[in-house]
Amino acid sequence: MTDEPDDVLTGDPRWGDLDADPALASAVLEIEGLLAADGWDQPARLYALVDTAQLVVQEPALASLMGLDADAERGSLTAVEQDALDPAVPLEQVLESILWPPGVAGVAAMVERLVLPPGSDDELPDDPVQAQEFARDHPDRQEVRIVAGATRAGSTYCALRLKAHDDDTSVVGGVDLVPGLLALLQATLDDAEPDGDEDETADRPVEENP
Template structure:
């Protein structure tokens, strides 16, 4: 789609912020949410009642029903029509401080012969770590190669008000998730 070439990194960021806003209304503990990213002009043309006439966003996220399918299966089986110029996912994760790496290594090393057991041990260690933080990872890609991942930390009683509305990013945030999303095109 030639129009996809006109989408900027900022357009992707704005669409991901919309995804984050949509999921913010969901309770913590909700399953991952997958979104198709569609040019707002195309969506307005094909489904005029869906788009607010005052919506000036370039891309519109459209929630995809995924049922009870796990995230890995979902990302390996989804395919998109040409009108979809990108996709995004919002998934809850546990964030640990860098110094927790040793704790995780110690937890899963005895199980390296069994990858499932090693993953389970690492998850248990992460969930038991006293400095863990729950967060929502918002990751998205466009067909043209733009990629972006954002992080929204769950507020704790010690946090300043509004922490959950803060979106953070880093160039090396969630490369595997971004690769998995890109592989759906």
């Protein structure tokens, strides 16, 4: 991913918070844009975010294939998509079992959700299955795609796209739009020893997943 000038990024209507980490925001927005091209009703996705300059040094063949240059890409992050997630397991549950190795600078995830209007929580059934059916059948439901990212340095960024307003100029960006998901993402970057198997960085960067 290229390291775009700040004035280009802040002029983007998706940019949102001006104090966001430019590298993380650029990575999240690039992921969101590529996924948007594939339409809706997509399964959850998970990405490792790696320092692009380090990737060039450590994986020169891959970097050459991607057309990356260490100097040109300094300060940017490259998203590496992980293996497909089990659709039967909620993304939140998957994140609770992940701990990234030190070489991973950050993590990003995409998930689609149904959002109900304010006040609907009081009407939600306690049973999870019934609650999902209630949300699907609600006349005022909104479908939203969330791409959220976090780094070891503590930066966070989210991009939200509503299906009802499916264009780039309507994408909303910000550093704390989905705090619960961001907290889970940050927890996967904890330096503590993992209790189980940790995910390994895949060799499929986001640029190769049109």
